[in-house]
Amino acid sequence: MEVRNRYVATRRHIEGAPTEADFEVREETARWSPDSGEVLVRNLYLSIDPYQLNRMKRSSASHLAVDGILPGQRIAAYAAGEVVASASPEYAAGDVVAGVLGWEDYTLFRPSPAVLMSKVDASGGFPLSHHISVLGTSGMTAYGGLFEVGKPARGEKVFVSAASGSVGSLAGQFAKLAGCYVVGCAGTKAKVDLLKDKLGFDDAFNYKEEPDLKSALKRCFPDGIDIYFENVGGEMLEAALANMNPYGRVALSGVISEYTGAGRRAVPDLLEVIYKRITIRGFFAWDFLPRFAEFNATIGEWIRQGKVQVLEDVSDGLESVPSAFAALFSGQNVGKKLVKLA
Amino acid sequence: MEVRNRYVATRRHIEGAPTEADFEVREETARWSPDSGEVLVRNLYLSIDPYQLNRMKRSSASHLAVDGILPGQRIAAYAAGEVVASASPEYAAGDVVAGVLGWEDYTLFRPSPAVLMSKVDASGGFPLSHHISVLGTSGMTAYGGLFEVGKPARGEKVFVSAASGSVGSLAGQFAKLAGCYVVGCAGTKAKVDLLKDKLGFDDAFNYKEEPDLKSALKRCFPDGIDIYFENVGGEMLEAALANMNPYGRVALSGVISEYTGAGRRAVPDLLEVIYKRITIRGFFAWDFLPRFAEFNATIGEWIRQGKVQVLEDVSDGLESVPSAFAALFSGQNVGKKLVKLA
Incomplete structure (x- = not known):
């Protein structure tokens, strides 16, 4: 079986803020055969995540944990899709899966314990998109980061930056469910209103309007x-450290302002870190992989009970991937950025 | 009872590297009476520690944890001394004590659970100086920082900076006893030789002779x-992060190059921290106070067995405190800096 596969690739290594011009849509022929051991998936939803920018750099600490992305090559990415053909006993045509696929129309994968892939259990009743946002890496990052790294106690005070983003919007809501006082920051008035009015944050502020963080x-x-x-x-970390209590914890999920090199790097006052202990x-999502099912059981129940609001920001069509990705770095998304394929 | 008490005081707040001229020796009359509830101690050994510089600044995160030092005032410091007169049933004249006393000839204290003070058990057979170095806060910092924060496993690789200093020299030896591979850095060839030849470090280097850390x-x-x-x-932290393994731990005991403002502050690559988790x-020594006796039992046994070498660098006389203290910041001490009073 052969399919024409369109895929998004970088034209070059990207060192600063990405633009649409850094990408191109390429085509190839994907070949599947019954004796290949492989599974052919038609992708339905693609996850668009800031960390991918680090993979696109020529050199980055990211490459230690995730393969770097080479110009012209396919880009592995979390996604959901439908099995079109399977040469593996574990999967059958028609199965819906979520896991590491790619920014492309079709992905071939060979099942193995090293491949992050799971069948979507439709009985949960969630929209497919949820399986690559709140029930995917974003939820895992927020849940694991808050509960395993932050270790919140009832009544503690929690600050979430980029709080209207895919991970921040969940981390803040989870912290409220843990009985914490939660404040978020974001970059527009609309986002700040959203945090307070829809997501139940106790307070929120627009960092762009604050002369002193x-x-x-x-x-x-x-x-x-x-x-x-x-x-x-960057500066937000410095300001947070200056306001932290003794025995405070920083769950370091991401530093998007430092990915593009546009903002200056954080210069933390290490005396704050020492004297406040x-x-x-x-951390990152995959650290919590062994507890994926357990986390999702809790998160799923919260969604069913209306205790967690899921924000998804969906663009249409593979050709929208470059603009959707670039928009992450100018703060144009609200919640999880996804691309829906036709 | 009245005694003439000489004490070291700062002349002003100190923001950069300290010099002898920043200090003066002042005199007062210390008054003790049998109904005061107080204990009068004649100090015998004073501990000279870099962290005191942070207390001398006008503003510092240090003030959150330890009282700031005001110009002209007495300076509380870890020390050992002999009880001269006691109005407390817990102490008697002739008792030898170690704890928070001061950079002065005599200190009056009122026993309470909030006052860090212990009677020195002479049966251990250690020199009195040890009770304010390896069996005092330096040992507690090194032991607690290595074992409780660093959590070394046999065979792990441990880097110690300022490795010939009071804390570093112990942390490195403790790491060797934990079965680790240990490398230290210091600022002279003599110190580097000391680390390798006397303290048993696997390797050591002179950071001043390295063009690229x-x-x-x-x-x-x-x-x-x-x-x-x-x-x-500073730069050493950046270089260490760049060379750390996944799941590495930084036991942040001190940042002496940043105390004086002379070196630039560390600008850590947070991507290293995230992707390597x-x-x-x-932390600091007093976090481990509840386990002081337990730590000291182990450390004391190691010393008796000749497994830990104790480096003490002793100056004589109260008037040498300012120069002894200033010397810490130009790397002139080897091991724990102490001042012995006549």
Whole structure:
């Protein structure tokens, strides 16, 4: 079986903020045969995540954990799709799967424990898109980062940056469910209103309108911050450290402002870290893979009960991937950015 | 009872590297009476520690954890001394004590659970100086930082900066006893030789002779660093992060290069921290106070068995405190800096 496969590729390594012109849509012929051991998936929803930018750099600490992306090559990405043909006893045509597929129309994969892939259980009744957002890596990052790294206790004060983003919007809601006082920051008034009015944050502020981030956090947290769920880096991390309480925890999920090199890097006051005995811990979703099912059972129940609002920002068509991806770095998305394929 | 008490005081807040001229020796009359509830101690050994500089600043995160030092005032410091007169049933004249006393000839204290003070058990047979170095806060910092924060496993690779200092020299030896591969850095050839020849470090380098710290660490740790026992900050932290292994731990004990503002602050690559899932944790000796006796039992036994070498660098007389303290910041001490009073 042969299919024409369109895929998004980078034209070059990307070192700064990405633009649409950094990408192109290429075509190839994907070949599947019954004796290949492979599974052919037609992709339906693609996950568009900021961390992919680090993979696109020539050199990055990211390459230690995830393969770098070479110009002209296919780009592996979390996605959901439908099995079109299977040469594996584990999958059958018509199965719906979510896992590591790619920014492309079709993906071939060979089942193995090393391949992150799961069959979507339709009995849960969730939209397919949820399986690559709140029930995918975004939910896992938010849940694992908050509960395993942040370790919130009831009544603690939690600050979430990039709080209207895919991970931040969930981390903040999860922190509320843990009985915490939660403040988020975002970059527009509409996002700030969303955090307070729809997502139940106790407070929120527009960082672009704050002349001094330390003062803004002091105002929002007169009793200090216990947990900082960090998505942005730079000056925001410095300001959060200055406002943290003793034994505070920084769950270092991402530093999007530092990915593009546009913002300056954080220069943390390490005396704050020492004298407050702060813990800063880096992590990412896959650290929690062994507990994926357990996390999703809890998150799914919260969604059913209306306790968690899921924000998804969907673009249409493979050709929209470059603009959807670039938009992440100018703050144009709200919640999880996805691309729906026809 | 009245005694003439000489004490060291700062003349002003100190923001940069300290010099002798920043200090003066003042005199007062200390008054003790039998109904005061107080204990009068004649100090015998004073501990000279870099962290005191942070207390001398006008503003510092240090003030959150330890009282700031005001110009002209007495300076509380870890010390050992002999009880001269006691109005407390817990102490008697002739008792030898170690704990928070001061940079002065005599200190009055009122026993309470909030006052860090212990009677020295002479049966251990250790020199009195040991009770404010290896069996005092330096030992507690090294032991707690290595074992509780660093959590070394046998065979792991440990890097110690300022490795010939009071804490570093112990942390490195403790890491060897934990079965680790240990490399230290210091600022002179003599110190480097000391680390390798006397303290049993597997390797050591003179950071002042390395044009590129990242390369130096790459050379010393071809298989990467698992634990960084951090005493200096700045560029050294950046270089260590670049050479750390996944799930590495930074035990953030001190950042002496950043205390004086002379060196630039660390600008850590947070992508390293995220993608390697590094934990950076600040701590200080008093976090481990509940386990003081347990730690000291182990450390004391190691000393008796000749497994730990204790480096003490002793100056004589109260008037030598300012120069002894200033010397810490130009790397002139080897091991624990102490001042012995007449």
